[in-house]
C-alpha cells in the first residue's frame with residue numbers, strides 16, 4: 001500500500017509537479033477527492049473539501065483572471081493565501097478559483113456576473129428569472145472559505161457570532177484575501193489588529209483616562225471574533241475571563257484579587273456586572289474601571 005493513500009493526504013507526498021496553475025490544482029483536488037475523500041493543504045492538517053462548483057463551468061487558471069483583474073492579480077503575490085504552498089518540488093499555489101469557483105463561464109461572458117438567459121451554444125440554458133452567478137463572490141457566501149476552514153463554519157453557527165451567515169458581514173471585513181496578511185492589520189502589532197474592530201466598534205477604543213491594559217493585548221484576549229457560546233462573543237462567561245491575568249490570592253481565609261478583598265464579591269456575579277468593573281474597556285472616571 002502506498003503511503004499516500006492515508007487520508008488526509010499531504011500535498012508534499014504527491015508524485016506530481018504542480019505550480020501556479022489553479023486549474024491543475026483543482027483538477028487534482030477533484031481527483032483526489034474521489035480517491036481519498038480528503039486532502040490537507042501544504043504542511044497543515046486541515047481537510048480540504050471540494051470548492052463550490054458553478055454548474056457548467058470549468059477551471060481556467062489564475063493567469064486568465066489577470067487579463068481583467070490585473071491589480072488583484074498583481075497584489076495577490078503578497079497575499080497569505082498565495083504563499084500557501086506545499087514544501088518541496090511539489091509546491092502548489094492556491095489560485096483565484098479556490099475561493100471564487102471555476103471561472104470559465106465568467107471569462108467567456110466577458111466578465112458577466114450572471115449568466116444570460118439562453119447563454120450561447122453548448123451552455124446550460126436557464127429560463128428567465130433563474131439566472132445563475134458565473135463566479136462566486138465570497139462577500140455573499142463563505143462556503144468556499146469553509147471548504148478549507150471547516151472549523152470556522154462551526155464557530156459561526158454558535159449562538160453568538162458576527163452576522164456573517166446572515167450575510168450582513170463578510171470574512172472580508174476582517175480578512176484581506178488578496179493582499180498582504182490575511183488578517184487585516186495583523187502581524188505587526190496588536191493595536192493595529194484592534195483597529196479592524198474599532199472601525200465598527202469605536203466606543204471600545206479611543207483614549208481613556210484610565211486605560212485597561214488588557215485591551216492592548218488585543219480584543220481577542222476576551223472576545224472570539226468568529227463566534228462563541230457566550231454572550232458578547234466572550235471567550236469565557238465568568239470570572240475565568242479576568243482571572244487568567246489577575247491572580248486570586250487566598251490569604252488567611254480571605255480572597256485577594258488585585259490586592260483587594262474579594263471574598264464576598266466573587267459570588268455576586270461576573271467581575272463586569274453588578275456595578276463592579278463595568279468599564280472593562282477603559283474608563284474616564286474610575287481607576288478601578290467601575291463605570
Ligand code: HEC
Pocket residue numbers: 062065066069072073074076081094095096097098099100137138139170171172173177178
Ligand atoms: C482566499 C480566498 C480568495 C482568493 C484566493 C482570491 N479571492 Fe478574490 N475575493 C475574495 C473575497 C473574500 C472577496 C470579497 C471581498 C469582500 O468581502 O469585500 C473577493 C472579491 C473579489 C473580486 C470582487 C471585487 C472586489 O475586489 O471586491 C474580484 C474581482 C476578485 N476577488 C478577484 C480575484 C482574483 C483575480 C484572484 C486571484 C488573483 C482572487 N480574487 C483570489 C477571496 C479570495
Ligand code: HEC
Pocket residue numbers: 060061062064065066067068069096097100102103104106107110111112113135136137
Ligand atoms: C474578460 C474580462 C474578465 C476576466 C477574464 C475575468 N473577469 Fe472577473 N469580472 C470582470 C468584470 C467586468 C466584472 C464586473 C462585473 C460587474 O460588476 O457586473 C468582474 C467581476 C468579478 C467578480 C465579482 C463578482 C460579483 O458577483 O460581485 C469576481 C469575484 C471575479 N470577477 C473574479 C474573477 C476570477 C476569479 C477570474 C478568473 C477565473 C475572472 N474574474 C476573470 C471581468 C473579467
Ligand code: HEC
Pocket residue numbers: 041042044046048080081084094098099138144145146147148149171172175177181182183
Ligand atoms: C484551498 C484552501 C483554502 C481556501 C479556499 C481558503 N483558505 Fe484560508 N488558509 C488556507 C490555509 C492552508 C491556510 C494556512 C494554514 C493555517 O494556518 O490554517 C489559510 C490561512 C488563512 C488565514 C490565517 C492567516 C494567518 O496569517 O494566520 C485566514 C484569516 C484565512 N485563511 C481566511 C480565509 C478566508 C476568509 C477564505 C475565504 C474567502 C479562505 N481563507 C479560503 C487555505 C484556504
Ligand code: HEC
Pocket residue numbers: 142145146149152156162164169170171172173174175183220225226
Ligand atoms: C469580526 C472580524 C472577523 C470576521 C468577520 C472573520 N474573522 Fe477570522 N479572524 C479574526 C481575527 C481577529 C483573527 C485572529 C484571531 C487570534 O489572533 O486569535 C482571525 C483568525 C482567523 C483564522 C486563523 C486563525 C484561526 O483561528 O484558525 C482563520 C483561518 C480565519 N480567521 C478565517 C475566517 C473565515 C473563513 C471567516 C468568514 C467565514 C472569518 N475568519 C471571519 C477576525 C474575523
Ligand code: HEC
Pocket residue numbers: 162163168169173174196197198199200201219220223225231232233234
Ligand atoms: C464590519 C464591521 C465589524 C467589524 C470589523 C467588527 N465587528 Fe463586531 N459586530 C459587528 C456587527 C454588525 C455586530 C452585531 C451587532 C448586532 O447583532 O446587533 C457585532 C457584534 C460584536 C459583539 C457583540 C456585541 C453585542 O452587543 O452583543 C462583539 C463583542 C464584537 N462585535 C466584537 C468585535 C471584535 C473583537 C472585532 C474585531 C476582531 C469586531 N467586532 C469587528 C460589526 C463588526
Ligand code: HEC
Pocket residue numbers: 194197198201204205214215216218219220221222223232234272280281
Ligand atoms: C479584558 C477583556 C476584554 C477586552 C480586552 C475587550 N473586551 Fe469587549 N467586552 C468585555 C466584556 C466583559 C464585555 C461585556 C460587558 C457587558 O456585558 O456589560 C464586553 C463587551 C463588548 C461589546 C459589546 C458592547 C459593550 O460594550 O457591552 C463590544 C462591541 C466589545 N466588547 C468590543 C471590544 C473591542 C472592539 C475590543 C478591543 C478594542 C474589546 N472589546 C476588548 C471584555 C473585553
Ligand code: HEC
Pocket residue numbers: 212213214217221222241242243244245246258271272277280287288289
Ligand atoms: C490580558 C490580561 C488581562 C485580562 C484578561 C484582564 N485584565 Fe485587567 N488588567 C490587566 C493589566 C495588565 C492591568 C494593569 C496592571 C494591574 O493593575 O494589574 C489591569 C488592570 C485592571 C484593573 C485596574 C486595577 C487598578 O485598580 O488599577 C481592573 C479593575 C481590571 N484590570 C479588571 C479586569 C476585569 C474585570 C477583567 C475581566 C473582564 C480583566 N481585568 C481582564 C490585564 C488583564
